Amino acid sequence: MTLRHPSATPLRVAVVGAGPFGRAHALELARTPAVELAAIVAPSAERRDALAAETGAALSLADLRPLLDGAVDAVVISAAAAVQAGIAVTALAAGVPVLVEKPVAIDQAAREQLRRAAAQSSAWLMPGHILRFSAPHAEVREAVRSGAVGRVRSLSFRRHRGLDHQALFPAVHPVLMTMIHDIDLALWLTGDRIENVSSTEIRTAAHPQPLAVSARARTSAGTELSFEVSWSLGAGQHLPDALELIGEDGTLALRQDARVIGPTGPADDHLTPAHPYGALAAEQQVFLSAVRSGNAPTAVTLDEALHGLEVAERIIIAGAVT
Template identity: 45%
Template sequence: MTPTTRPQRGNLIANGTRQGRIRIAVVGSGPFGALHAETLGRNPDVELVAIVNHDGVRARALADRLGVNAAYESVQELLDSEPVDGITVATANAHHVAPSIAALEAGVSVLLEKPVALTLDEAERLLAAERASTGFVFPAHLLRFAAPYQELRHRLQIGDIGAPRALSFRRHRGIDHDTRFPDTHPALMTMIHDIDLALWYDGSRPVSVTAREVRVAGRSQPTAVWAEVLTDAGSLWSFQVSWSLGGRQGDPSLADALEIIGDEGALSLRLDPRVRSHSEADETVDDVLTPAAAHGAMEQEMRDFADAVRRGLPPTVVTLEEAVAGIRLAEQIVSSAAARQDSGPR
């Protein structure tokens, strides 16, 4: 099918806003792709038109479970078959860029999971594709949509603690991350959240990076990564990430945490789970980012994406340029850590 016969997307009214429900497809049918689809399915302004996965059986299974009519094995097949206004990409990390560029070349906007790319070269190629497209990329930097992190930024904006001088981040994840993400360095998979927050909160430009990592025999990626960044404003950013937790991960002593030291005080946040199920599962429940029965950060992120697609306007909460800046810093951290590699226990 040639581009001239490609299915037409949603009709436009005079001011460029799309009429009717926004037609969105989900690319990826793993756990996070399913979460995207379920979240979009709760939005009355969205018509979830298709599930896409290179494994057509898995795509069809998720589509059937959620009552979605169509399933495809590639984004190109989707674009050639369905009128679609936007896609969300929740594939394996190594497969983020190709489907996003295919959509952009068709003028279709993309909500793209983090990391938007695994290398700076790929990220810049994606940015070039966006600049040449009538569509846009909406980086899925989920924490920017979470109320606790938004409150911290508001406090900084009103000068609650003066200018930020030092930012410290801690984020520990399970040992299983090494097998789940064997192709992705923790700086790009886990630390990227805090890199984005540092860029968002401080607004300064990194000028020097020092990092170290600990590797353990038999694992694909570092078990721990520590990094310090000095900015052009003289502020200091500190990042601590590990893939080291075994068993239950609800221990509040290891909750995600950050501190911001300013001229006139400090701000701090610990993202402790506030809900726990004291049942046979005995588990903590996420009530902030992706709660099962409440409006969380992902729900807001998806609503903002649908609204941006409807208006035909690029996102303002987070831009692809900002995401590329985060990839650039993450790549510098990876390079610095590799140059100073430490050996873990054998």
């Protein structure tokens, strides 16, 4: 195969977003061989200039568009949830591939806009679902795919975050920001569509988003799913993220700060929200390899991400009316 970008030629990558995860992406790209961090793009001059200085990025800009005339080979988008889809559409229209952090779109209009843009573009969009690149989650999936636990009967997920998320993400529902990880894991682990959604939520007038959301669903093959998220933990409080799987021939359990335990025994790994670089590096390598080859990645597709967001929207709607 003739590579679109030979390995000896540095890939020029721009990062849109100078928040915590934009910084994580920029730091990882800056230390990746054969990658040139071409620019940091963000509305805040102070934040983007600081990140450009920290990472050695060539440029600090408020607008991505001047770079889309051939100045970059790829774009990583980790911006405010409400604007990510529009930025991705602009890059796709210019024929530039993009890696977009979750959620790739926050409503149906944005989802359809992305779908059309990707269909009309010579480039492609890779959703940033990092847990697909996490070693312990990959071990769970391999156990499922190998038949080690038999047919999967149920999956349950738990993901709790601090009350500070209410201030950090006042305009983004916890289902779109936090539960979306587990919705995507359910899609990835089962390979099925998700249907029959129900949900309840707990709200108070003092906070912009629900303190907690519980949801249930079923896949097209009949696997029962349950999801729990909250943005209500106080300072210093912690509950490990959890995944529990019940199959006809065995069980699997994963705690984010513990081990995968299953038929093949325990396996150590490290992945926390504060230090996601192992999985982040793996995710970026899939993206960068796809940019070099010119072939869209298949590890996570736009169709999968959009279906997950459709499920998330149904969960939000169901919770709002209960």
